[in-house]
Amino acid sequence: MPKKPAENVRSTPFNMRVRPAIKAAAEQMAADDRRSVASWIELLIEAEAERRAAANKG
Structure with a gap:
């Protein structure tokens, strides 16, 4: 299995x-x-960040 890119490694508690x-x-x-x-909360945060970015665009 290939290694994950550094930005995708879960290392921060x-x-x-x-x-x-x-x-x-x-x-x-x-x-x-x-x-x-943990995975579920991560998806929630990513979805909310995308929603806010879209709302700020216009």
Whole structure:
């Protein structure tokens, strides 16, 4: 398997505290999408960044 480019290597920890109900919801939604919670949150952040960039363009 080829190595990932350096910018795609997950090496920075991201710790956060949330209410138990939020954690449970995130775990369920990630499982529904067959993803880890970390991967699922990463996609959410990327999607929101794209949405904001598009909104700022016009």
